[in-house]
Amino acid sequence: MLLIFNTFITNNRPRGNRYPRMDIFKYVIYSYRNIIFKRIYLFIKLDDNYIDQKDSLLQFIHLNFSYLDKSHIYVEFDRLCIQNQWTPLIPNLYKEFGGNEPIMFLNNDDHVFIDYDTKLLEEGLDTLSNEPTRHKSIYISHWPELIKLSGKYNTHQRYGNFIGFKLSLLDSVQIFNLHFLHYILVEYIWKHNYHPRIDDILNELTNTPSQDNVLSQTIYIPLKELFRKFDGYGHTHMEHCPPLILPYNKFNYDKTTLTQKIRAPHNSFWTNGNHFNIPDEWVNINLSLHDRDNYEL
Numbered sequence: 133m134l135l136i137f138n139t140f141i142t143n144n145r146p147r148g149n150r151y152p153r154m155d156i157f158k159y160v161i162y163s164y165r166n167i168i169f170k171r172i173y174l175f176i177k178l179d180d181n182y183i184d185q186k187d188s189l190l191q192f193i194h195l196n197f198s199y200l201d202k203s204h205i206y207v208e209f210d211r212l213c214i215q216n217q218w219t220p221l222i223p224n225l226y227k228e229f230g231g232n233e234p235i236m237f238l239n240n241d242d243h244v245f246i247d248y249d250t251k252l253l254e255e256g257l258d259t260l261s262n263e264p265t266r267h268k269s270i271y272i273s274h275w276p277e278l279i280k281l282s283g284k285y286n287t288h289q290r291y292g293n294f295i296g297f298k299l300s301l302l303d304s305v306q307i308f309n310l311h312f313l314h315y316i317l318v319e320y321i322w323k324h325n326y327h328p329r330i331d332d333i334l335n336e337l338t339n340t341p342s343q344d345n346v347l348s349q350t351i352y353i354p355l356k357e358l359f360r361k362f363d364g365y366g367h368t369h370m371e372h373c374p375p376l377i378l379p380y381n382k383f384n385y386d387k388t389t390l391t392q393k394i395r396a397p398h399n400s401f402w403t404n405g406n407h408f409n410i411p412d413e414w415v416n417i418n419l420s421l422h423d424r425d426n427y428e429l
Contacts, residue, residue: 142179231311239304283408
């Protein structure tokens with residue numbers, strides 16, 4: 133798997149900040165230290181107040197991915213927003229690794245890997261590799277929302293410890309196969325040639341995003357929370373998947389907490405008309421995937 137991070141680190145955010153965004157971003161990088169990537173491509177635009185932290189950030193990145201040769205860690209202090217900026221990177225990666233190579237693609241600076249090992253993530257990568265659909269992904273964050281969404285249109289099916297369903301989503305917290313990214317970033321000609329996030333491209337392709345499957349996409353969701361948005365999901369009025377804090381977090385895995393999380397009530401566009409109820413089978417699998425009482429990160 134490759135990592136592509138394309139984001140902007142800034143404290144200038146509509147909802148404000150509980151912590152400096154650089155500290156949050158470093159916590160995210162730290163949380164990825166045990167995920168094995170073949171190569172890492174970081175396109176990180178820094179706001180003016182962070183410009184003088186370039187060197188320290190580079191050192192932090194190399195320290196946390198010390199298992200990689202430095203030649204396999206590419207860092208550019210800018211964000212790619214125009215379609216031709218993605219060439220020749222994506223075509224070259226496609227030629228070298230092939231269309232089935234998984235790419236963890238992030239436009240967000242704040243989705244933390246919170247699992248205590250990478251076993252389930254590795255299972256997901258195997259599942260994705262064996263999926264014959266040309267456009268496929270693992271949606272890695274917003275977990276209770278996606279578990280609920282997976283059953284909305286009754287296309288869901290269980291594959292081991294993952295749920296697969298049919299829907300087109302370009303939210304940039306997914307692991308895409310390289311063929312899919314090549315299509316979105318290179319082959320498809322953008323109607324608006326400025327997309328700092330790939331999410332918006334879906335609006336060029338359909339008038340009903342998050343409802344149809346214009347891209348013939350298969351999405352997989354783990355039956356265990358692997359990543360969490362640092363500030364949680366308060367925008368959906370969700371209580372059982374709380375915001376993270378710094379400098380560390382403790383996750384409790386008692387039966388009540390885990391059951392409340394997988395079935396967490398929330399309210400969003402995705403829940404409109406969604407009467408799907410999480411099956412007991414999924415809850416029991418989730419419980420079985422936690423072999424300890426707690427974890428500190």
